[in-house]
Amino acid sequence: METIGYKLRQLVQRLLWSPASHGFSGIRHGGVMALRMLYVVMRDLAEGLLTLRAMSLVYTTLLSLVPLIAFSFSVLKAFGVHNQIEPQLNLFLAPLGAQGEQIATNIVAFVDNLKVGVLGSVGLALLLYTVISMIQKVEGAFNFIWRTNRTRGFAQAFSDYLSVILIGPVLVFSALGITASIMNTTVVQGLLAIEPFGSAAFLLGKLVPYILICSVFTFVYVFVPNTKVRLSAALVGGLFAGVLWQTAGWGFALFVANSTKYQAIYSGFAILIVFLIWLYISWLILLIGAQVAFYFQHPQLLTAQRKHSRLSNAIKERAGLATMVLVGQSYFFDRPGWTFDRLVTHLNLDAQAYQAMLDDLAAAGLLIESHDEPPTYLPGRAMETMTVNEILSAIRGDRRAAQLMERGEFPGEETVDALVDRLGEANRAALGDATLRQLIGAEAVPPA
Secondary structure, eight states, rough: OHHHHHHHHHHHHHHHHHHGGGGOHHHHHHHHHHHHHHHHHHHHHEEEEEHHHHHHHHHHHHHHHHHHHHHHHHHHHHTTTGGHHHHHHHTTTTTTHHHHHHHHHHHHHHHHTTHHHHHHHHHHHHHHHHHHHHHHHHHHHHHHHTTTOOOHHHHHHHHHHHHHHHHHHHHHHHHHHHHHHHTTTTHHHHHHHHHHHHHHHHHHHHHHHHHHHHHHHHHHHHHHHSOOOOHHHHHHHHHHHHHHHHHHHHHHHHHHHOOOHHHHHHHGGGGHHHHHHHHHHHHHHHHHHHHHHHHHHHHHGSSSSSSSOOHHHHHHHHHHHHHHHHHHHHHHHOOEEEEHHHHHHTOOOHHHHHHHHHHHHTTTTTTTEEEESOOOEEESSSGGGGGGHHHHHHHHTTHHHHHHHHSSSSSOOOOHOOOOOHHHHHHHHTTTTBBBBHHHHHTEEEEO
């Protein structure tokens, strides 16, 4: 059976990544790219890392759901639209059937019983921390998908997350209220009585749940990852995840309606078990949509085999020197700066491994980020004082190795240490005092 599966994978890989497929254009090219994306997403899903993160988010949701809704409830109450929370919960839990309505009622009851005065300042701080930590967990999962090690600082995370928690629900429910008011006006009702406006409005009403959930997913894909996500990529991921979520909800509702054995087995715990399963499916769909958005933005990573997240020493040295040359050229010739995404795409490297190498260059003071959005990279100091030997030393991690040896954490061997020292001296002698300024050259022209 395993041999058949292996042969089937090999066949699919040959069909999708054959040399002939690179010459396709138009619809055929789009179809091949869609199949490649489906194959790569399923491959990543089979590795199990997405499912583990989805299960982790289920646990976090159980701890944070009531505090999260409580904060939204407190703001919505000030605007007089807090009664809309329960209908939206019912919409999310609709696949659970009657059990979903009961869960929504219980959650709203918990929120109503949440008294800020009883909690006190310490309890309120812990409540806020629970909400922030949940969104940080989601950000960590998205950063893993987008292969970035950079996370928001506490101050930025606090301001960004709190603004979304407090303002987001107000905007959503206000938009829904305005839409409902417009639809109930005499003019609109008169237009709906005329065909084909009536049929179009009916069809639009059927599509509203899909549009709403796709919009929410698109916003999440743009806002949560701590990297620049193009709107087109987030929209593709949002459409895929939204349609998949609605379809999965329809299938799950059939499962719940036609399954009675689980109630006999789990008795009173049946509602909780079904709720956990639906939470897991929802988080998994959200993460799969993020994968689709990532691969849509980085189609060069749609390969038959996953690229290794570790770079060999030779590749690191070449990539590090190439990075410094590209950054130095753009700075010296006053050209558009190089962002992280642009460098990753240009050098065709794994983003996570490349980020670690950039961190080494930044730690050595050779590279800094601008305050633009997204940030671009600049030389850390004058390029005339930046030697090639210094750049290679930072890429190889010579400073960390020396610190380990000084502390006695890496004893080493005398013969090996002597050999490494001779190699280092030979490299320094060969490169001499060559600087980054000399490396980019006076007549250098940055690649397109």
